[in-house]
Amino acid sequence: MTTNDACVPDVPDAPVTFSNLIELESRAAKVIPTAGFEYIARGAGDEQTLRENREAFSRAFIDQRILTGKVVETLETSILGVSLRSPITIAAMASQGIAHPSAESGTAIAADHVGTLLCVSTVSTQSLETIAAASAGPKWFQLYLTRDDGFNRELLNRARAAGYTAVVLTADVTVGGIREHNRRNGFDAGHLRGNFIDAAGNPRCTDRSFQPALSLDAISYAHEHSGLPVVVKGVTTSQDALRVIEHGAAAIQVSNHGGRQLDGSPAAFTSLLHVAESVEERVPIIFDSGIRRGTDVFKAIAAGADVVALGRPVLYGLALGGWRGVVSVLEHLDNELRTVMQLAGAATVADIRSTRLTFGLTDRQIPGYA
Numbered sequence: 117m118t119t120n121d122a123c124v125p126d127v128p129d130a131p132v133t134f135s136n137l138i139e140l141e142s143r144a145a146k147v148i149p150t151a152g153f154e155y156i157a158r159g160a161g162d163e164q165t166l167r168e169n170r171e172a173f174s175r176a177f178i179d180q181r182i183l184t185g186k187v188v189e190t191l192e193t194s195i196l197g198v199s200l201r202s203p204i205t206i207a208a209m210a211s212q213g214i215a216h217p218s219a220e221s222g223t224a225i226a227a228d229h230v231g232t233l234l235c236v237s238t239v240s241t242q243s244l245e246t247i248a249a250a251s252a253g254p255k256w257f258q259l260y261l262t263r264d265d266g267f268n269r270e271l272l273n274r275a276r277a278a279g280y281t282a283v284v285l286t287a288d289v290t291v292g293g294i295r296e297h298n299r300r301n302g303f304d305a306g307h308l309r310g311n312f313i314d315a316a317g318n319p320r321c322t323d324r325s326f327q328p329a330l331s332l333d334a335i336s337y338a339h340e341h342s343g344l345p346v347v348v349k350g351v352t353t354s355q356d357a358l359r360v361i362e363h364g365a366a367a368i369q370v371s372n373h374g375g376r377q378l379d380g381s382p383a384a385f386t387s388l389l390h391v392a393e394s395v396e397e398r399v400p401i402i403f404d405s406g407i408r409r410g411t412d413v414f415k416a417i418a419a420g421a422d423v424v425a426l427g428r429p430v431l432y433g434l435a436l437g438g439w440r441g442v443v444s445v446l447e448h449l450d451n452e453l454r455t456v457m458q459l460a461g462a463a464t465v466a467d468i469r470s471t472r473l474t475f476g477l478t479d480r481q482i483p484g485y486a
């Protein structure tokens with residue numbers, strides 16, 4: 117037994133009440149054992165990028181439109197043919213059994229309940245088939261390429277066979293990020309990998325380590341062996357956005373992995389501003405890293421994202437209230453977004469897209485400042 121599975125909380129499925137998603141973190145810290153909590157909550161290195169993911173939103177302001185006569189009509193939207201009740205989807209997150217015994221199945225039930233999309237990690241606690249069977253809702257499969265080619269092909273086949281409708285190729289984990297807390301805590305989630313064992317519990321993969329030499333060929337590889345559209349996750353620059361689109365990406369996910377990989381990379385929101393301008397709507401854009409408020413969702417869409425993906429708060433909801441806790445988290449963020457839309461004069465997601473953002477001036481830039 118390792119420190120992280122010492123006492124996974126078996127909290128009953130029940131709605132969770134809270135004021136905002138930020139305060140959920142300290143609540144979750146009380147129920148998830150320390151090693152697992154730090155694995156989820158913290159970032160790489162000095163956590164400069166983790167902090168900046170939040171800070172960047174506070175420098176962008178929403179140009180409010182008044183006297184429009186508009187009332188919020190719908191939050192509905194779609195991405196790669198998937199209809200969503202709201203532009204808020206769930207990011208791929210590994211080892212969800214750390215947060216709650218229902219693990220990814222709990223998250224899948226919640227996603228279906230609220231009508232959103234779930235992205236399932238290669239390194240999920242439960243197998244991708246178990247998670248697919250837990251709910252009927254739409255699912256994408258997040259791919260980490262291992263060094264075992266046969267296993268990679270098998271995974272992609274399994275994902276298609278189980279009904280996943282896209283592959284999300286994560287490109288920013290060519291090696292694990294520098295996460296000192298995990299070393300200090302002796303944290304190892306390696307035993308929590310449902311896709312890497314067969315029904316009898318035997319290993320399915322000869323070398324579980326991830327492929328460090330990822331190149332653009334991985335896009336066509338993932339597409340050929342799954343027959344599914346490929347989303348490239350971990351795009352932070354315009355140049356890379358254009359390169360992956362040229363090499364067949366059906367969509368891109370602007371993300372810095374929630375500040376868990378390259379510390380010192382810019383806020384994902386800062387990256388989005390550049391990337392969206394260069395992409396010019398050639399492919400849809402999914403955005404993640406740092407979304408905690410309805411205003412963040414609004415700003416990301418106004419900056420050019422089609423949908424956002426929510427990370428850590430989903431696991432906090434799972435830890436605090438099982439699948440019903442995840443529903444509380446998603447509904448809360450939807451409600452905040454609805455209020456922000458109404459105040460800003462946006463009746464639909466398309467209206468959010470056409471809202472302009474203003475960027476904070478420093479005192480010295482304010483006209484008339486001496």
Ligand SMILES: Cc1cc2nc3c(=O)[nH]c(=O)nc-3n(C[C@H](O)[C@H](O)[C@H](O)COP(=O)(O)O)c2cc1C
Pocket residue numbers: 155156157169207208209210237238239258286349371372373374375376404405406407425426427428429
């Ligand atoms: C506990 C945890 C596990 C994660 N595991 C994966 C993973 O297996 N694959 C992946 O592509 N991203 C993974 N991510 C990154 C998320 O997909 C997403 O980029 C990030 O959490 C978004 O930032 P946020 O948590 O600030 O919302 C993980 C994130 C967390 C918090």
Ligand SMILES: O=C(O)C(=O)c1ccccc1
Pocket residue numbers: 210239289305373376
């Ligand atoms: O922890 C993560 O963010 C992550 O993506 C990951 C990478 C390798 C194994 C497990 C999770």
